[in-house]
Amino acid sequence: HLIRNLTMNKSNSNKHFCDTDYCLHGIFYGPGCTQSDNDTCAILLSSYPEIDQGALKSQVEYLKLPIKIAWIGHHLHNFVFNAIKKLQPVLFFARYPDIVTLPNYFTHITFPECIAPLQNFPSDCDFQDNQFKKYVWSRIKTNSPEAYHLISHLNFDSIVYSAFLSSYVIRKSAFRVACDWLIHNEAIWKKWIPENLSTKSTIHLLGLFPLTGHQWRQPGLVQGAELAAELINKDETILPDYNLNIIEVDSKCKPDIAMKEFIRYIRNYTSMSIAGVLGPACSDEAEPIAALSRHFHMVTISYGAEASSLSDRMNYPYFYRTIPQVDHHKYVYEKFLDAMGWYHVGAIAEAGQELPEYHLSLQDYLQHHGISVVVKRNIKYGPKNTLDVSQLFADLRAQNVRVIIADFYDRAARAIMCEAYRQRMTAHEGYIWFLPSWYSPDWWDVGFHNNQINYGSDEPKEDVPCTTKNMAYAVNGHFVLSKTFSDSYKTLVAGDITVGRYKELYAEKVGKAEINGSPYANYVYDAVWTYAFALNKLVNSVPGAMETLHTKSTTDAFIKLINKTDFPGVTGRVRFEGSDRPGSLNILQFLHNGSRIVGKYTPGKKLGKGELEIYKSAITWMTSDGRKPTDGYLEPSQCVIENFRTLFGTTCEMAIVIANVIGFGIFVIFFVFVMVFIKFRYDAKVRVQHNRMKELGLSPSEFSQCFSLDDWEILRDNVVLNRKLGEGAFGTVYGGEVFMGEERWVAVAVKTLKIGSRFEEKIDFLSEAEIMKRFNHPNIVQLLGVCTRGEPVYAIMQYHLHGDLKTYLLSRRNLVGSDTKEAEDVSPRRLTQMALDISSG
Structure with a gap:
């Protein structure tokens, strides 16, 4: 009777510790044992069923032991010790070693030892030796x-x-x-104890690096950051009371991964001193990070994001970069193309954000300076990540374009340059290709890349239909606009080392890591030193700066110190104009698996006023006669309307005038006819809509009163769209920010109505906005305003990071019942509170 009472778990509604089907009143009865049998069946005591995971019951059944098993939970130790004091026999199951199993007056009974390999568990094995594990807070x-x-x-x-x-x-x-x-x-x-045990406080930089991924993979960047941190920590004059640590995060050049990691570490403000963000590498991921960081007063210094849009200090006040922005390339292109006499070019960019945006700016600038961009194409991958470039080359041939400015990632570059080889459109045939500078040295080696397997990625295996020898032929002679990745070898730079010594130390680090180095690591090195110099001045000038680092006043002081940055870096002089760092550019020509400098651009005090020096003797033309190719532009050999000129027996110029007059007259007549037809169709549609409104009981006066949204109108210039969130019933839904007055920007979700939507769709869209403005409840998404003047029409609402409740719950259903901190989001208490909130709304 006493043991039956001990099987009750009073902390769990008086349920038994063993509450499974094979237990009767908390006790398992072995072969031949019953509730009334107290003479022939012994009682084996144990704590919790979870301790043995069912193996104890299986052993009793397999060995046909006349034993009852009673699980008495936390009572086991007291029961055993009391039995010892009274010199009473007791049979119990417990781990060894354990407090209760240590005394020497117990006889240890073991089940059959483990037999390897296990085939008939539990007959071959019962309980293997337990290995203790250490658990530590992540x-x-x-x-x-x-x-x-x-x-x-x-x-x-x-x-x-x-x-x-x-x-x-x-x-x-x-x-x-x-x-x-x-x-x-x-x-x-x-x-x-670690050998380098330090009593210094640690300052962290959140490093976002493209260590893996298919867009731009540069694992050697981390070593540049680590080298800088090591030299800073050894320098007693820089942050003497702190250790600088780089948190290494693989962002894969993907905005969603970078944003997720940024938010994850931002939550650690109270437990770790993150001074700022080092990176990201790509502009597509840098823009949302730079936009969000201002709300947390977090400085971001990138080493690879080149997009010109990041120069906007209104939207990105805490963003800097040690790499010159890509917009400066257009000045070099204009001067180089003009010097070569090339005024007929094509421009190709890979779809995304940074590259097409830059190309639009480049194309406008070249057109303004008399260089015609006749082929403009954005390439993108189709279904199953395939890339069809046949139409691209057809367009280039149709327009006889021989000078091509290309910006795409190396995966696309291999496919396109292979097609250039197959189409005989390489430098050997008089075609001039300008390719990006940030490819790895062996990017064109299809023999290697075709055999690479992207583990953990949905990227298909590459299948470029060319050999490495074909690719070497195709890429030979192309040009590259390259940053100045390093100063001269003997230049003394930050860290009190020369550029040559830096390269030696960096080569040692990447060699130990068994990875390829990256010239962009030089920009990473300079970015870390930018942080170090500014932080050193900050902690010396602002008392308690590290404790108030992410307050507006301290961050503003930090920004002022970064603006005054001026030191010799590995990549040259490091100073900033706004968020940008001025820097010179080199024009390189790729020849026989190597590069040579054929030109250098030095920026002036004003944009576009720099000087380009071209080393013409260093350029090698790959054409059969060794002469400089032409741009492919063909002068008209005869009148474009020769037959029309012959009909009227006049000059070509007069024939063109006559044709224009006749054409204009025909156009006017056609235009009038079209307008009359449209007017007729419009009147008929208005009558139909008017009748429809009457059927719905909407008179014109009622209709205007229904959509009285003028008080909710927000200036379109006060709305900034940052990214696409998805597609709605009426159009695209964007994430962005809206200026709400008093220098306050608010994160919002913006629903748009597709341009050219039907009248019924506009009514439905505005009706929804009219209904939403009447809601003012904490559990309902709030309408903040509308933009109805012009298209597309906007409905601006509160932005909720985790989306709607259904998606939030579905994404966490696998956490139900788990013993993790995240499981608290779907605990019974939280779910009940959600239900209460819904019912109260």
Whole structure:
């Protein structure tokens, strides 16, 4: 009767500790045992069923033991100790070593030992030796690496652990047991302490690097950051009371991954000192990070994002970059093309954000300076990530374009240059290709890339139909506009080393890591030093700066110090004009798997007023006669309307005038006819809509009153669209920000009505806005305003990061019942509160 009472779990509604089907009143009855049989069946006591995971029951059944198993939870220790005091026999199941199993007056009974390989569990094996595991808070590794090092090396074998428990039984104090062990085992625990143990506080930089991925993979960037951090931490004059640490995050050049990691680390403000963001590398991921960071007063210094839009200090006040922005390339193109006599060109960019945006600016600038961009194409991957470039080359041939300015990632570059080889449109046939500078040295080696398998990615295996020899022929002779990646070898730079010494140290680090180096690591190195110099001045000039780093006043002081940055970096002089760093550009020609400088552009004090020096003797033309190719422009050989001129027997110029007059007259007549037809169709449609409104009971006066949204009108210039969130019933839904007055920008979701929508769709869209403006409840998305003057029409609403409730719950259904912090989001209490909120709304 006593044991039956002990099987009750009073903390869980008086349920039994064993509440499964095979337990009767908390007890499992073995073969031949019944409730009334107390003579022939022994009682085996255990704590919780979870301890043995059902193996204990299986052993009793398999060995046909006349045993009853009673699980009595936390009562086991007290019951056993009381039995010992009374000198009563007791049969129990427990781990070894354990406090209750340490005394020597117990007889240890073991089940059959494990037999490998296991085939008939549990007959071959019951309980293998338990291996103790250490669990540590995940943030300790980042926030306190010394403590993490010590914990990871801490190790006790079963003999020491048994000694701990024996000592605890006597002394009754875990603290005293631990102290005794530390006093007598100093030689052991001193080996666990890291050699470079420091009492300095740690300042972290959140480094976003494209370590993997298919767009732009540069694993060697991390070593540039680490080298800078090591030299800074050794320099007693720079941040002497702090250690600078780089948090390495693989953002894969993808905006969603970069944003997710940024938000994850932003939550650690209270537990770690993140001074700023180092990166991201790509403009597509840098723009949302730069836009969001201003709300957290977080500085961002990129080493690779070149988009000209990032120069906007209104939208990105805390953004800087050590790499010159891509917009400067257009000045070099204009001067170089003009010097070569090429005024007939084509421009190709890969779809995305940075490249097409830059190409629009480039095309406008070239057109304005007399250079005609006759083929303008944005290429993008089709279904199953295939790339069809046949139409692109057909357009180039049709317009006889021989000078091509191309900006696409290396995967697309391999496919396009292979097609150029197959179409005989390479430098050897008089075609001039300008390709990006940020490809890896072996980007054109299709023999290697065709055999690469992208583990963990949905990217298909490449299948470029060319050999590496074909590709070497195709890319030979192309031009590249390149940043000045490093100053001269003997130049003394930040870290009190020369550029040559920097390159030696960097080569050692990438060699140890067994990865390829990256010239962009030089910009990373300079970015880390930019942080170090500014932070050093900040902590010396602003008391308690690190504790108030992300307040507006401290961040503003930080920004002023970065604006005054001026030091010799590996990539040249580092200083900023707004968010940008002025820098010179080189024109390179790729020849026989190597590059040579054929020109250099030095920027002036005003944009576009720099000087381009061309080394014509260094240029090698790959044509058969060795002469400079033409741009392909063909002068008209005869009158474009020769037959019409012959009919009237006049000059070509007069024939063109006559044709224009006749054509204009025909156009006017056709235009009048079309307008009359449209007017007729419009009147008929208005009558139909008017009748429809009458059917719906909407008179004109009622209709105008229904859509009285003027008080909710927001200036379209006060709305900024940042990114696409999805598609709605009426059109695209964007994420963005709206200026609400008093210098306050608010994150919003913007529903748009497609341009040219039907009248019925406009009524439905505005009706929905009219209904939403009447709601003012904390559980309902609030309408903030509309933009109805002009198209597209906007409905501006509150933005909720986690989306709608249904999506939020579905994404977390796998967490229900799990023992994690995230499972609190779908705990019974939270779900009940959600239901209460819904019912109250």
